[in-house]
Amino acid sequence: MKRKLIAAIGVAGMLVSVAACGSDDKASSKDPKDRKENLTVWLMGEARTTWPELVKDVNAEFNKKYPNVKVSVQYQQWGDKVKKLDTALGGDKFPDVVELGNTETMQYILNGALGEIDTKKYENSDTWIKGLKDTCSFEGKLYCVPYYASARLGIYNKDMLKAGTGSDVLPQDEAKFLEAMDKVSAELGKKDKRASSLYYPGRYWYAAMSYVAAFGGKIATYDEGAKEWKASLSTPEAQQGLTHFVDLVKKYNKADQTKDEQDHTNVMANEKAAVIYGQAWEAGNVVTGENGNPKLEGKLATAGMPGPNGKALPSFIGGSDLATISKSKNQDLAEDWISIFTNAKSMEVLASKNILPNNEKQLEPLKAKPETAAIANAVPDAWFTPIAPGWAAVEKEESLEKLLLDILKGTSVADATKKADAEINGLINQKA
Structure with a gap:
């Protein structure tokens, strides 16, 4: 899910120094049975709709140790969670535990809003999925705990594919995949000139950067000598990936x-696309979403998206993390709750629902499970946006979308990437 980054908190109490005094040593030294605090947990709506029994069981397990601590789980929605959190952090009524989308973490880390995490308290910390752990890391310290992962993959209409190729299995070699798309295009064109075999919106930067990653390019790299991030879309590798993506579009x-990709599931629901590139849950949106098409029930499938050089297309790694709030007086309780909610037993519950767990060990069996194989196999080689202080500003300015639009309108890839690099360099190191 694309989660928009909001401007940083800017609250005096959110400075990094707060983290050092946020814990209450006197409270943590008490007998657990004597603790009588309230613990407020903010989780996103998926926990209430898809794994409510896990929340219930974790609270029960937590209260075995802390029978007099009241846990209040409050469910949030992605659309307004960041705004609500920023407002809460500016006052004195804020959560002790908060779920953050992995593109949201850095702004709160940089503003000192999150408490430092002790990995020794977490059962799976030695095998946490690197792409998630990286979103919690800054200057050698950890400020959140990986919760679950997701990745993008190919979602396709089996009937459309079979009508064009005679098979309803998506080829996993890119050359054969594109041959199949040619055949599907020809078949679709007989009835509908506006229907696409492979529907790649031109400003879909997550897809474009996947091709950049496939050719060994990066959006930006960190210069250890200068101690700053530098845009690198002008490199030959990045330019090759951008060219490949735009050619497909x-x-x-x-x-x-x-x-952009915001309505690509609607395009597929309207039977105007045979293949889209999205997150696994978006296949459900095609059928049962607000603008879904129930007639496509049972007609969609997912598979890894084939990429260049004989490998699968690297995916952006999505997912969620859990963090404590640095100025909470209950950080020790918050860490204990998170440790139960993310332990192996809890991750097994998520895995049973085809949700990707936070660690490589429990991810492994899902690579062979038909329902999860494509998305699970996409995770280990996934890429992530630069973990830079000004990345929120880059997204806000839509630097990557403008780059792609320039190329589509005829600007050379060399000129467009030079312009984009200059803009990104002016933003990516800014601290809010």
Whole structure:
């Protein structure tokens, strides 16, 4: 899920120095049975709708140790969670535990809002998925705990694929995949000139950067000598990936090529696309979402998206993390609750629901499970956005979307990436 980054908190109490005094040593020295605090936990709505029994069981387990601590779980929605959290952190009624999308963590780390995490308290910490752990890390310290992972993959209409190729299995070699897309395009074109075999919106930067990663490029790299991030989209590898992506957009997208991916599930629901590139849960949106098409029930499948050089297309790693709030007086309780909620037993519950757990060990069996194989196998080689102080500003300015639009409108890849690098360099090291 694309989660928009909001401007930093800017609250005096959110300075890093707060983390050092946020814990209450006197409270932590008490007998657990004598603790009588209230613990407020903010989780996103998925926990209430998809694994409510896990929340209930974790609270029960926590209260075995702390029978007099009241746990209040409050469910949030992605659309307004960041705004609500920023407001809460500016006052004196804030959660002790908060779930953050992994693109949201850095702004709170840099503002000192999150408490430092002690990995010794967490059962799976030695095998946490690196892409998630990285989103919690800054200057050698850890400020949140990986919760669950997700990745993008190919979502396709089996009937459309079979009508064009005679098979409803998505080829996993890119050359064969593109041959299949050519055949599907020809078949779709007989009935609907606006239907796309491979629907890649031109400003879909998550997809574009996946091709950049496939050719060995990066959005930006960290210069250890200068102690700053530097944009690197002008490198030959990044330019090759961008060229490859835009060529696919121009050849296979028969609709408006200048759009982003926000409505690509609607395009598939309207049977205007045979293949899209999205998160696994988006396949459900195609059928049962607000603008879904129930007639496509049972007609969709998922598979790894084939990439260049004989490998699967690297995916952006999505997911959630859990953090304590640095100015909470209950950080020790918060860490204990998180440790139960993310232990092996809890991760097994998520895995049973085809949700990717936070660690490599429990992820491994899901790589062979038909329902999860494609997305689970995409996680180990996934990429992530630069963990830089000004990344929120880069997203806010839509630097990558503007880059792609420039190329689509005819600017050379060399000129467009030079311009984008200059803009990103002016933003990426800014501290809010």
